[in-house]
Amino acid sequence: MANAPERYNPREQEPFWQKVWAEKKTFETSNDDSRPPYYVLEMFPYPSGRIHMGHVRNYTMGDVVARFQRAKGRNVLHPMGWDAFGMPAENAAMANKVHPREWTYENIAAMRKQLQSMGFSLDWSREFATCDEEYYHQQQNLFLDMLDAGLVTRKTSKVNWDPVDHTVLANEQVIDGRGWRSGALVEQRELTQWFFKISDFAEDLLDAIDRLDNWPDKVRLMQRNWIGRSDGLRILFEIAGEGAPEKTIEIFTTRPDTLFGASFVALSPDHPLAAELARGDAELAEFIAECHRMGTSAEAIETAEKRGYRTALKVRHPLIEGATLPVYVANFVLMDYGTGAIFGCPAHDQRDLDFARKYDLPVIPVVLPADADPKVFAIDAEAYTGAGMAFNSGFLDGMEIDAAKEAMAAYLEQRIVDGHPQASRQVNYRLRDWGISRQRYWGCPIPVIHCDTCGIVPVPRDQLPVRLPEDVEFDTPGNPLDRHQGFKHVPCPTCGSAARRETDTMDTFVDSSWYFVRFTAPRAETPTIPEVADRWLPVDQYIGGVEHAILHLLYSRFFARAMSRTGHMHVDEPFKGLFTQGMVTHETYRDASGDWVAPTDIEFDTIDGHRVARALGSGDPIEIGSVEKMSKSKRNVVDPDDMIATYGADTARWFMLSDSPPERDVQWTESGIEGAWRFVQRIYKLVGEATSVLASDPVMLETDDSRTVDMLRAAHRITAHIDADLAGLRFNRAVAQIYELANAIQKFIPVVAAAPSLDSINALRSAIERLIQFIAPMMPHLAETCWKQLGHTTMACDTPWPEADPAYLAEDVVVLAVQVNGKRRGEIEMPKDAPSDQVETAALSLEAVARILDGKAPRKVIVVPNRIVNVVG
RNA sequence: GCGGGCGUGGUGGAAUUGGUAGACACACAGGACUUAAAAUCCUGAGGAGGUAUCUCCGUGCGGGUUCGAUUCCCGCCGCCCGCACCA
Secondary structure: OOOOOOOOOHHHHHHHHHHHHHHOOOOOOOOOOOOOEEEEEEOOOOOOOOOOHHHHHHHHHHHHHHHHHHHOOOEEEOOOOEOOOOHHHHHHHHHHOOOHHHHHHHHHHHHHHHHHOOOOOOOHHHOOEOOOHHHHHHHHHHHHHHHHOOOEEEEEEEEEEEOOOOEEEOHHHEEOOEEOOOOOEOEEEEEEEEEEOHHHHHHHHHHHHOOOOEOOHHHHHHHHHHHOEEEEEEEEEEEOOOOOOOOEEEEEEOOHHHHHHOOEEEEOOOOHHHHHHHHOOHHHHHHHHHHHHOOOOHHHHHHOOOOEEEEEEEEEOOOOOOOEEEEEEEOOOOOOOOOOEEEEOHHHOHHHHHHHHHHOOOOOOOEEOOOOOOOOOOOOOOOOOOOOEEOOOHHHOOOEHHHHHHHHHHHHHHOEEOOEEOEEEEEEEOOOOEEOEEOOOOOOEOOEEEEOOOEEEEOOHHHOOOOOOOOOOOOOOOOHHHHOHHHHEEEOOOOOOEEEEOOOEEOHHHHOOOHHHHOOOOOOOOOOOHHHHHHHOOEOEEEEEHHHOOHHHHHHHHHHHHHHHOOOOOOOOOEOEEEEEOOEEEEEEEOOOOOEOOHHHEEEEEEOOEEEEEEOOOOOEEEEEEEEEOOHHHOOOOOHHHHHHHHOHHHHHHHHHOOOOOOOOEEOOHHHHHHHHHHHHHHHHHHHHHHHHHOOOOOEOOOOOHHHHHHHHHHHHHHHHHHHHHHOOOHHHHHHHHHHHHHHHHHHHHHHHHOOEHHHHHHHHHHHHHHHHHHOOOOHHHHHHHHHHOOOOOOHHHOOOOOOOHHHHOOOEEEEEEEEOOEEEEEEEEEOOOOHHHHHHHHHOOHHHHHHHOOOOOOEEEEEOOOEEEEEO
16 A cells, blocks of 8 residues: 555544445344344443543443354344433532423433444444333333233332432442432332232243353352242141130241240231230330331341330240240231241341340250350350251251251141141242332323223223323422323223222333333334244343342332233343343542542652652642542543543453453443553554455465464464353453454564565465454454455455464374473473373483482372373372 | 342453363553554563573462372452341
């Protein structure tokens, strides 16, 4: 290339190629395509107004996967959309008097432009926002289908109320007793709410985790714990004496083996029996009221001591003739787990022990640790919860815990109390139904009508969608829909009398629980086209932040099941492969007064090998602080737009993929981005040099220079590595391999230039073309520019992925390390697969080995073929 | 408290099933080019000692298994994450 410019200019090249891809519809995906499908998806963004570095990292990874799979011959679906309902739009409406719709769509337009400037291979023809009428219309259809299928329920229960956002939160959305979004301390309120019956699927959601073998173990474990299966026993305790409102109390336990150590029974303050007893006991009523005031925030729970109120009731011990146990109402017993009642065995449960010490109840050890002496074994301040053998326990004595549990269950199941078996096996889950009612405007309206005569009436399908009204006020807190007379007051669809429209909207997590299905047929007039959904799903590779390990991923797994049950598709697990990427971090800086300072306001220097920072302009000293997740409050945010303007998208993409393993946090550094920039320029220069050498006339046909074969060997070896690394999402390792290839080519170019042969020119062409193809998924614009310069008229992104030729991978000579007593003392070069005795002889003949052996014969020689020899002296 | 993960040069990080620790990059130092700087290119480098060949020590700490341990086992120390009155 005669007039090739010195430097690569991304400001010219990037928009150019983006325009070409858009015009050629390069990345638009057809549902009818004979190539095998591959669905790669990154978690779609909330349209906050600007993309951040976390988006850049997330979508760059997804784009590498998409472009790689595309080059490997797959029909790739790689869509993008917007998780567009939610509170921030309403907050903006309140603060700036702008309608949430307007605010949201403006943000989407701005962010779409930013994403497009990154050059992602997205199919923009499938784009939608969850606040699009089309989308929430279909979501209302789904809701009604789920209602018909019995997957939706309405119940009155205690709910988490966020006093700042004026709305209800699901359990999953309460973090450390605070609203996940507002951060406000959550209150408990009694409300009637809509629920999805996710707990119906608890068993299946749990079992199927075992088969999600392309998910991180960490996420699988978190989901397992969240579902929280525990196997236990419900046991009936007979109430002793007369005058009690009931004959029995049913408790739940996972430790029936410790029943002989029971010393009390405790009821939840919300237990119906407790309420009944309180009617005749003012003091108990006061105690229960006090418990309710206590709140259930994490802080309240942690600081609350175990407290109980001793009722007049006693129950008979199920096994010990004549023995009775006192019945307490205790503040630590939860009504919505198990039966709301427990038996306490203080010796083997810390909480029960604390309670027993406080109220001076007996502590009877019934599990003996392996080495303990039964005569002296006693419980002091710590309960024994480990393994051991039952003792003090009648027919259980001598059994290990598991056997004792089983024996107790089998025994009690046979006994009849009050007409029922005394015990029944019970599986309990921590997972609760998913409350989806939100008292907000900017969400998907729940399509039902409340009629005093007909009850709950679904909005007829031909009247869908229930549209969000435009004319709403955000001046007062609370739900604008509830104040909107035209929206709220409607005739009953069944009887025609005056009725009330449901004014709650759905939790925005509903929107994100099926968007990945909708992408397969985004304009369908039904929620899905089942055969199309079945073809694409499950998503082959889903990529996003680990913060969604429970909420979003569990809800989506539930939705896939619900949608399968209602016939919208036939795939139970939505995401075959899951990858959770790390965060983007940056150093933090503070000035003398302790205020955070933005990196753009600082200049850096190196003094005595130490980095020092000064404020731009004033020159005041700045303290370099810890590396933290980029956040506005710490002012350590770097704007992707600035990076793209300065270095271009490819440089930002390359930096995001280099060095740090994708699942770990990556630290954004100025030197790192500079390094990426230099590599972009280096590749460009290398291609320029290679191009001129490739154009030279070969002076001979073949070459006897071994460096040509070495070049090909390296190129093919690296091809194999990169292939495996990209398939396994080990981008940082692929990057290292690409550097090696670039280094090898750089050394090879002068070799070819000095003595161009047909052989060496072909080897160089093969190597440099591979290099460009390897960088193509990572730096697509640079790759296209280079590809063109290498004389191609087709695009790099349309070129099949290069293969590694096994002939070049096979080594005929290997270097084996030689150890003496496990210490490396030298190496030998041997033909591949040389017989062990030859290897041994060669190793022993090494001077260093002979010197250390000092004439003595080795005791043993271990030969690991083609790897290592260890001489044991 | 329960559960899980991590700990390797100045830095980010490599290292198949236990088999040559430190690939690749960043930063650094020296050199070349330049009036000079930037850019670029070349060279060096885990630590200690030695002119060099070389020797010793080295993957948080202490043990163990093994011909051989960053990798497996046991016990500590430190950091990070998740759950948290779930009976």
